[in-house]
Amino acid sequence: MTTTPEPPVSDASAMTSAPSGGSGVHVIDGDHLLSLRAITKDFGPVQALKHVDLDIPAGQVTALIGDNGAGKSVLIKTISGIYPPSSGQIIWKGREVHAHAPRDSSELGIATVYQDLALCDNLDIVQNMYLGREETKFGQLDEIKMELATKDLLKDLAVSTVKSVRQLVSSLSGGQRQAIAVARAVMRDSELVIMDEPTAALGVSQTAQVLQLVRRLADRGIAVLLISHNLNDVFSVADRIAVMHLGTLVSQGPIINYDTASAVEMITTGASSRVPSTPSVVD
Amino acid sequence: MKQFRRLWQGESGLGPILIGLIALVVYFQIRNSVFLSAGNITNLFIQSTIFILLGMAEIWVLLMGDIDLSIGFSAGIGGAIAVILTSTQHHWPFWIALPLALVGCTLISIIFGTIVIRLRLPSFIVTLAGQIGLAGVLLFLIDSQGNSGGSLPVQEKVLYNLVNGNFTPVTTWIMIMAAVGLLSVLILRSDRRRRTAGLEDRPMWLAIVKVALLVGAGVALALIFDTNRSTFTTLDGMPFAIPIDVGVLAAGTYILTKTKIGRYIYAIGGNTEAARRAGINVNRYRLMAFAFSGFTTGVAGLLYVSRLNGISTGIEGGTYVLYAVAAAVIGGTSLFGGRGKMIHAVIGGLVIAIIDNGMALINVSASGLEMVTALVLLAAVVVDALARRGSTTNG
Numbered sequence: 001m002t003t004t005p006e007p008p009v010s011d012a013s014a015m016t017s018a019p020s021g022g023s024g025v026h027v028i029d030g031d032h033l034l035s036l037r038a039i040t041k042d043f044g045p046v047q048a049l050k051h052v053d054l055d056i057p058a059g060q061v062t063a064l065i066g067d068n069g070a071g072k073s074v075l076i077k078t079i080s081g082i083y084p085p086s087s088g089q090i091i092w093k094g095r096e097v098h099a100h101a102p103r104d105s106s107e108l109g110i111a112t113v114y115q116d117l118a119l120c121d122n123l124d125i126v127q128n129m130y131l132g133r134e135e136t137k138f139g140q141l142d143e144i145k146m147e148l149a150t151k152d153l154l155k156d157l158a159v160s161t162v163k164s165v166r167q168l169v170s171s172l173s174g175g176q177r178q179a180i181a182v183a184r185a186v187m188r189d190s191e192l193v194i195m196d197e198p199t200a201a202l203g204v205s206q207t208a209q210v211l212q213l214v215r216r217l218a219d220r221g222i223a224v225l226l227i228s229h230n231l232n233d234v235f236s237v238a239d240r241i242a243v244m245h246l247g248t249l250v251s252q253g254p255i256i257n258y259d260t261a262s263a264v265e266m267i268t269t270g271a272s273s274r275v276p277s278t279p280s281v282v283d
Numbered sequence: 284m285k286q287f288r289r290l291w292q293g294e295s296g297l298g299p300i301l302i303g304l305i306a307l308v309v310y311f312q313i314r315n316s317v318f319l320s321a322g323n324i325t326n327l328f329i330q331s332t333i334f335i336l337l338g339m340a341e342i343w344v345l346l347m348g349d350i351d352l353s354i355g356f357s358a359g360i361g362g363a364i365a366v367i368l369t370s371t372q373h374h375w376p377f378w379i380a381l382p383l384a385l386v387g388c389t390l391i392s393i394i395f396g397t398i399v400i401r402l403r404l405p406s407f408i409v410t411l412a413g414q415i416g417l418a419g420v421l422l423f424l425i426d427s428q429g430n431s432g433g434s435l436p437v438q439e440k441v442l443y444n445l446v447n448g449n450f451t452p453v454t455t456w457i458m459i460m461a462a463v464g465l466l467s468v469l470i471l472r473s474d475r476r477r478r479t480a481g482l483e484d485r486p487m488w489l490a491i492v493k494v495a496l497l498v499g500a501g502v503a504l505a506l507i508f509d510t511n512r513s514t515f516t517t518l519d520g521m522p523f524a525i526p527i528d529v530g531v532l533a534a535g536t537y538i539l540t541k542t543k544i545g546r547y548i549y550a551i552g553g554n555t556e557a558a559r560r561a562g563i564n565v566n567r568y569r570l571m572a573f574a575f576s577g578f579t580t581g582v583a584g585l586l587y588v589s590r591l592n593g594i595s596t597g598i599e600g601g602t603y604v605l606y607a608v609a610a611a612v613i614g615g616t617s618l619f620g621g622r623g624k625m626i627h628a629v630i631g632g633l634v635i636a637i638i639d640n641g642m643a644l645i646n647v648s649a650s651g652l653e654m655v656t657a658l659v660l661l662a663a664v665v666v667d668a669l670a671r672r673g674s675t676t677n678g
Binding site: 102140141148 | 480481541542546550560
């Protein structure tokens with residue numbers, strides 16, 4: 001992982017974050033926790049991402065929406081280091097970074113919660129929370145320390161339905177598993193938590209649980225990037241929206257500038273008569 | 284009551300199989316009271332050694348969702364190396380020959396493991412080929428010593444004594460009580476540490492009961508071993524093989540429960556992709572598990588030739604490995620990875636030896652013996668599956 005000094009900001013690459021007409025406000029890259037500039041990802045002849053510009057501020061929930069195949073999953077895998085971008089820059093806290101493996105991005109403070117949660121069913125909550133970064137004392141696992149820290153964190157995040165941190169993850173409900181996966185991201189002092197369709201398989205009350213947790217994360221100053229198909233969830237929890245269509249990021253901004261109808265229009269057609277698209281960089 | 288139920292299931296489902304084991308013991312004792320004589324019990328432990336050790340070797344691999352069908356013949360090769368090097372013909376000292384045998388078996392497992400991991404092949408096929416190939420290697424080794432008639436005897440004292448030698452009765456008491464004492468201290472200390480840290484989920488009486496059971500078992504074992512088990516001479520004391528088994532059990536259990544290596548092996552077996560995403564070097568730990576398996580196989584091989592007083596071409600390496608898998612599964616290890624403990628091999632190995640031993644005492648034919656063993660294996664898997672189905676929730 002390497003860092004280079006902050007790149008100069010020019011008119012062509014500045015993003016507008018205010019809507020309706022005109023050029024709006026210039027946003028300096030350093031203002032946002034994470035900024036993507038002209039990110040392109042090719043898989044052979046297929047261009048999965050085309051010059052994506054995206055800003056993610058700390059302390060807010062940014063919802064990434066788009067149809068199947070729009071490139072949302074590829075984008076988050078690019079951020080997390082699974083797919084290094086074919087071109088473009090990733091700017092983290094004002095400096096350019098390059099992630100070549102998942103470990104790189106988690107060292108930066110970016111945690112990803114995938115759709116399959118990546119939990120080990122045969123291990124308990126504490127063991128899953130610390131997987132890959134166990135606490136040791138004299139070369140031996142420090143179970144007591146890890147158990148206490150897990151209990152504290154779950155209490156902090158108000159995950160109250162879990163009875164014992166020593167129960168196997170296989171015995172938890174879908175919402176509880178999701179909460180554990182999220183708590184694991186928080187425990188790593190993550191500053192950006194990316195969540196891929198966290199409520200896709202959940203029922204009504206479990207969805208509410210998870211969305212409350214997402215809100216609590218943002219309130220702690222953590223940036224959340226939430227991929228979701230469910231516009232109800234998006235409009236109930238997000239502060240910002242970013243819309244993707246066929247590999248390009250067609251619009252982003254504060255949520256008050258969007259409504260369900262315009263969001264659906266942008267997802268399906270890539271443009272909306274109500275919200276102007278963000279100008280894309282032409283090379 | 285609910286707490287009791289949680290303990291029952293919590294102790295890795297050992298409850299049902301322990302009941303089965305006790306039932307078997309009671310049954311055979313009723314049919315032939317020689318069963319629980321001091322001599323026969325000691326004999327039982329010796330008989331079970333090969334199943335226990337090969338079972339433990341197999342568990343290392345099973346935990347990751349793999350299987351190793353070659354360990355039967357690999358053990359044979361390890362034993363053959365020890366026998367050949369220490370024979371009167373080559374006369375190597377035991378402290379070179381025996382470790383070399385262990386290294387040999389470890390290397391065999393590492394080679395198969397590397398093929399499985401690097402070429403991404405199913406371990407079943409690779410180790411099946413290994414089993415067939417190693418059978419040939421073993422034949423070659425034995426025949427290379429010229430005119431052996433198909434078998435080579437143990438000609439060295441230490442190798443012979445591994446299984447056939449005994450500690451003195453006094454030493455037996457000292458060793459057993461020391462082990463019990465150490466374990467009790469560890470149990471009580473761990474319990475107290477949890478209590479002072481504020482984790483109060485385990486009742487105090489549980490630790491005390493565990494210690495009491497340990498002391499009781501220790502005293503019982505010492506008395507059994509120290510009873511003279513020969514009618515025409517004095518034969519008493521704990522066989523050397525017992526602390527060897529316990530040592531391997533302790534080392535394996537320690538690695539699996541108290542180190543990162545063990546944690547990662549369980550994780551890889553439970554959800555390999557999750558382990559990878561957590562930054563764990565999956566290939567490295569898979570290879571380590573194969574290596575631990577190989578080392579354990581080597582110990583099994585040494586004890587095996589010691590018990591049989593030699594190595595022969597008639598060794599049933601294929602059958603032994605299947606019994607090793609059976610021992611692991613009867614004890615509670617899953618064939619699909621992620622679930623199992625070293626102690627499972629001990630329980631499973633004892634069950635298999637009990638059936639073997641008991642059936643012989645009540646004069647059951649070999650066919651009856653095999654059918655009963657099969658039924659027990661099936662019953663163990665059924666009970667385990669039912670118990671597990673009750674403890675996971677749906678959705």
